Amino acid sequence: MNWSIIIESTLEAMVTKNAVVFALAAIGLNIHYGYTGLLNFGQAGFMAAGAYGTGIAITQWGWTIGPAAVFGIVLSVLLAFFLGLPTLRLRADYLAIVTIAAAEIIRRIVKSTQYSEVTGGSGGLNGIGRGFYDNNPIDSGLDLGIVSFSERELWFMVVGWGVVVLCMVLTYLLVRSPWGRVLKAIREDEDAVRSLGKNVTWYKMQSLILGGAFGALGGIMLTLEQQSVQPDQFFTPTTFFAFTALILGGAGRVFGPVVGSMLFWGIIQFTDVSLRQAIANDYIPTWLMDGVQAGQVRFIIAGGLLAALMIFRQQGLFGNKREVALDDH
Amino acid sequence: MTTDAFDQVEPRPGSPKRDTILSVDGLVRRFGGITAVDVDHLEIQANAITGLIGPNGAGKTTFFNLITGFDEVTAGTFQFKGEPLEGVPAYKVARKGLVRTFQLTKALSKLSVIENMKLGAVGQTGENPFKALVRPLWGSQEREIEARADELLKRFKLYEKRDDYAGELSGGQRKLLEMARALMADPEVICLDEPMAGVNPALTQSLLQHVKELKDEGLTVVFVEHDMDVVRDISDWVVVMAEGSIIAEGTHASIGKNQAVIDAYLGTAHEIDLGTIELDPEKH
Numbered sequence: 001m002n003w004s005i006i007i008e009s010t011l012e013a014m015v016t017k018n019a020v021v022f023a024l025a026a027i028g029l030n031i032h033y034g035y036t037g038l039l040n041f042g043q044a045g046f047m048a049a050g051a052y053g054t055g056i057a058i059t060q061w062g063w064t065i066g067p068a069a070v071f072g073i074v075l076s077v078l079l080a081f082f083l084g085l086p087t088l089r090l091r092a093d094y095l096a097i098v099t100i101a102a103a104e105i106i107r108r109i110v111k112s113t114q115y116s117e118v119t120g121g122s123g124g125l126n127g128i129g130r131g132f133y134d135n136n137p138i139d140s141g142l143d144l145g146i147v148s149f150s151e152r153e154l155w156f157m158v159v160g161w162g163v164v165v166l167c168m169v170l171t172y173l174l175v176r177s178p179w180g181r182v183l184k185a186i187r188e189d190e191d192a193v194r195s196l197g198k199n200v201t202w203y204k205m206q207s208l209i210l211g212g213a214f215g216a217l218g219g220i221m222l223t224l225e226q227q228s229v230q231p232d233q234f235f236t237p238t239t240f241f242a243f244t245a246l247i248l249g250g251a252g253r254v255f256g257p258v259v260g261s262m263l264f265w266g267i268i269q270f271t272d273v274s275l276r277q278a279i280a281n282d283y284i285p286t287w288l289m290d291g292v293q294a295g296q297v298r299f300i301i302a303g304g305l306l307a308a309l310m311i312f313r314q315q316g317l318f319g320n321k322r323e324v325a326l327d328d329h
Numbered sequence: 330m331t332t333d334a335f336d337q338v339e340p341r342p343g344s345p346k347r348d349t350i351l352s353v354d355g356l357v358r359r360f361g362g363i364t365a366v367d368v369d370h371l372e373i374q375a376n377a378i379t380g381l382i383g384p385n386g387a388g389k390t391t392f393f394n395l396i397t398g399f400d401e402v403t404a405g406t407f408q409f410k411g412e413p414l415e416g417v418p419a420y421k422v423a424r425k426g427l428v429r430t431f432q433l434t435k436a437l438s439k440l441s442v443i444e445n446m447k448l449g450a451v452g453q454t455g456e457n458p459f460k461a462l463v464r465p466l467w468g469s470q471e472r473e474i475e476a477r478a479d480e481l482l483k484r485f486k487l488y489e490k491r492d493d494y495a496g497e498l499s500g501g502q503r504k505l506l507e508m509a510r511a512l513m514a515d516p517e518v519i520c521l522d523e524p525m526a527g528v529n530p531a532l533t534q535s536l537l538q539h540v541k542e543l544k545d546e547g548l549t550v551v552f553v554e555h556d557m558d559v560v561r562d563i564s565d566w567v568v569v570m571a572e573g574s575i576i577a578e579g580t581h582a583s584i585g586k587n588q589a590v591i592d593a594y595l596g597t598a599h600e601i602d603l604g605t606i607e608l609d610p611e612k613h
């Protein structure tokens with residue numbers, strides 16, 4: 001077993017692309033689910049709106065990154081209206097059903113050959129935002145001994161985590177305000193909030209928009225990092241990875257989704273590399289599992305860990321035990 | 330204004346009041362085959378305490394749901410201060426000054442008691458998501474709201490619990506919190522659905538006192554209550570519902586003599602201890 005490779009790649013996974021992208025997606029879900037109690041099972045759709053909005057504006061219309069990213073966010077806001085208007089008046093489960101379907105519809109539309117001239121079909125869009133790395137002011141990599149990063153990776157990390165921190169600050173400011181109080185109250189009992197003269201449906205819409213925009217930012221960061229985007233990156237499990245990150249870190253906590261995302265990708269990478277190492281070193285016989293299967297098994301193990309967490313620490317790592325205990329009432 | 334607001338009022342269902350703040354006409358609500366509410370005409374006197382009584386399933390809660398916009402009428406109209414309210418969403422009804430509490434308490438468990446209270450205040454600058462980001466815009470208003478909330482919490486004997494989660498309160502304390510929170514919304518009319526249910530008897534007396542004070546402060550109180558001692562103690566006027574309709578109206582004394590009321594309670598009598606209905610008004 002090559003432990004230095006295992007540790008290096010685990011640490012790297014905790015701070016690079018996926019950790020950033022899913023931190024943003026989970027921050028969005030935290031606004032929806034953690035603070036407002038909305039079940040958005042289509043966060044991947046919001047991420048796709050951000051990613052494809054940006055990608056199309058850059059590759060098709062020659063926009064620069066800034067305006068293109070704004071366009072991606074505007075698309076996610078429109079999506080929130082489109083999904084929220086018919087469903088937010090209804091019970092919570094309607095939003096869940098509509099969002100999960102909508103995200104899948106979006107993925108299939110951008111994947112279809114019908115619109116491939118604009119969306120690139122199943123191949124997706126390439127050559128997005130070369131300017132992102134062209135503008136990289138960092139001119140040398142960083143070697144920390146156990147783990148090292150190229151200047152490209154560093155640049156993405158600076159921008160990506162910068163955006164994450166900005167979103168966390170925004171979340172912090174909002175949830176401690178009277179606005180945040182209304183959201184948390186809606187999470188507990190929306191009729192009580194209505195009886196006090198608050199337009200609950202409109203607040204839920206605001207929550208859906210804000211959390212969706214955070215998700216779109218995740219999609220945008222994904223696109224910039226890869227300089228490309230593929231439709232299948234927004235399949236249904238993407239939403240559930242973000243949910244897993246949120247639950248792992250602790251819903252309803254500002255740090256929860258961020259730490260959760262880092263841990264989630266750390267665990268996934270750790271199990272993946274460890275299994276491969278074990279197979280390569282014949283600790284695991286190939287009749288039991290081969291290298292390809294290890295890619296699947298890591299999710300099984302991650303799921304098991306999550307189940308264990310829910311049994312022994314229901315509130316997630318950052319959650320408040322006292323609050324969770326109140327659910328029994 | 331005292332009980333003499335009712336001096337000239339006939340004790341019969343649908344009788345006109347001197348200053349009507351709330352009136353309903355032909356109000357019907359059906360659930361499938363069940364007619365939960367069917368009220369020809371009812372007027373509520375302003376700045377008075379009206380008790381709404383009736384056996385379980387009489388339609389009292391549904392009536393509250395209808396007039397506060399939490400349920401949609403099958404037929405009928407109703408006015409608050411002369412303004413039609415049918416189809417007006419619940420939050421707008423509340424903003425107009427018609428605020429209700431719930432029979433099944435809706436304390437917001439994972440909010441602290443003081444946060445529950447502060448939520449009740451209307452017109453909060455910080456409830457706008459953009460202004461929320463800038464604390465100086467709403468900080469001083471928040472402090473005023475908090476001071477008012479603390480005041481009310483002291484009155485309702487909940488001040489010691491202000492930083493506890495609402496979910497950690499007893500059932501009776503949650504009732505109190507819900508009532509205090511409703512008062513934060515500056516109501517003109519407050520509809521209390523069984524406010525005393527589950528409240529510690531030691532606290533009931535002071536709570537009754539608070540309700541009377543609300544009237545002195547100019548509020549109109551409509552409340553559903555099963556305990557006839559409470560009804561007798563605080564209501565200026567009593568409205569009796571049975572099977573969705575108003576079967577009697579009057580002062581507590583006249584209600585006790587009303588044959589229709591006695592029949593209604595005898596007909597369904599289970600939840601209500603008949604002994605507490607004052608069948609003999611001379612007793613008091």
Ligand SMILES: Nc1ncnc2c1ncn2[C@@H]1O[C@H](COP(=O)(O)OP(=O)(O)O)[C@@H](O)[C@H]1O
Pocket residue numbers: 360363364365383384385386387388389390391392
């Ligand atoms: N949402 C509902 N669906 C079906 N029936 C209902 C509903 N709400 C109330 N009812 C029925 O309407 C009648 C009146 O109920 P309710 O207003 O709760 O009475 P009360 O508050 O006087 O005890 C009852 O027969 C009840 O079963």
Ligand SMILES: [Mg+2]
Pocket residue numbers: 389390391432
């Ligand atoms: Mg009732």
